[in-house]
Amino acid sequence: MSKAVVVVPTYNEIENIERLLRTVFSLQREFHVLVVDDNSPDGTATVVEENFKTYPEKLFLLKRAEKTGLGTAYIAGFKWALQHGYDYIFEMDADFSHNPNDLIRLFNACHKEGNDVAIGSRYVKGVNVVNWPMSRVLMSWLASKYVQFVMGIDIYDTTAGFICYRRRVLEKINLDNIRFVGYAFQIEMKFKAYLSKFKIKEVPVIFTDRTKGESKMSSGIISEAIFGVIAMKFKSVFNKKRFNKTSFH
Numbered sequence: 666m667s668k669a670v671v672v673v674p675t676y677n678e679i680e681n682i683e684r685l686l687r688t689v690f691s692l693q694r695e696f697h698v699l700v701v702d703d704n705s706p707d708g709t710a711t712v713v714e715e716n717f718k719t720y721p722e723k724l725f726l727l728k729r730a731e732k733t734g735l736g737t738a739y740i741a742g743f744k745w746a747l748q749h750g751y752d753y754i755f756e757m758d759a760d761f762s763h764n765p766n767d768l769i770r771l772f773n774a775c776h777k778e779g780n781d782v783a784i785g786s787r788y789v790k791g792v793n794v795v796n797w798p799m800s801r802v803l804m805s806w807l808a809s810k811y812v813q814f815v816m817g818i819d820i821y822d823t824t825a826g827f828i829c830y831r832r833r834v835l836e837k838i839n840l841d842n843i844r845f846v847g848y849a850f851q852i853e854m855k856f857k858a859y860l861s862k863f864k865i866k867e868v869p870v871i872f873t874d875r876t877k878g879e880s881k882m883s884s885g886i887i888s889e890a891i892f893g894v895i896a897m898k899f900k901s902v903f904n905k906k907r908f909n910k911t912s913f914h
């Protein structure tokens with residue numbers, strides 16, 4: 666049976682993590698979980714460790730010394746997953762904004778339907794966000810439109826953080842070259858998968874804002890995304906021109 670692991674980055678998720686583990690491990694299909702914790706002051710990592718005995722050989726923890734952003738946590742998790750031979754590698758938030766039951770739909774979109782990347786998409790059919798303030802819904806939706814427009818890519822939810830990757834996608838993308846850490850990380854991963862011509866499918870999901878704990882979103886993360894998108898587009902156009910020139914002469 667192919668091996669699948671859900672990478673869950675955590676920073677101060679003590680109120681969510683135990684219930685999340687229980688939910689994922691009660692699904693019909695077996696998923697392993699790798700929690701990547703950045704030394705959460707609330708003791709999230711300790712709770713994970715206390716659960717090792719309950720979920721032997723399917724619960725893992727990467728402890729990092731400090732909070733260096735969601736993107737870097739995912740990169741560390743992806744490298745771990747590749748080293749440990751996983752065929753399918755997921756991104757999922759710890760706070761239930763992503764419904765763990767949808768893991769199976771994302772998995773099927775890759776495993777059964779043959780896609781390389783399945784994105785749990787809030788915007789593929791209207792706007793499927795519950796409990797976010799209108800300002801955040803608008804910001805997120807506009808951000809997706811902005812990215813589609815600037816990058817010229819055919820993906821509705823470019824900042825989505827609920828994803829299934831086939832192993833070969835993460836092998837192909839040079840993980841050491843990912844430069845963004847916040848929402849721009851999500852955009853950069855999708856852009857690189859898109860440029861590499863992987864088969865990408867958006868699976869409609871409902872994103873429900875967390876009821877416990879706090880979002881780590883900041884103005885720095887937003888401006889990284891706004892300017893990062895332009896930088897990524899510029900770099901890709903420049904690289905394409907350089908490539909065309911060298912292949913001509």
Ligand SMILES: Nc1nc2c(ncn2[C@@H]2O[C@H](COP(=O)(O)OP(=O)(O)O[C@H]3O[C@H](CO)[C@@H](O)[C@H](O)[C@@H]3O)[C@@H](O)[C@H]2O)c(=O)[nH]1
Nearest residue numbers: 674675676701703734735738758759824826848880881882
């Ligand atoms: N290890 C680690 N985890 C982090 C860090 N920052 C955030 N996390 C974890 O990453 C997950 C998402 O963080 P939130 O702060 O709850 O994200 P959000 O603002 O709700 O953003 C969500 O939606 C965005 C698009 O609208 C997505 O781009 C983003 O990835 C996420 O899914 C949570 O499990 C949180 O604990 C960090 O620096 N380090």
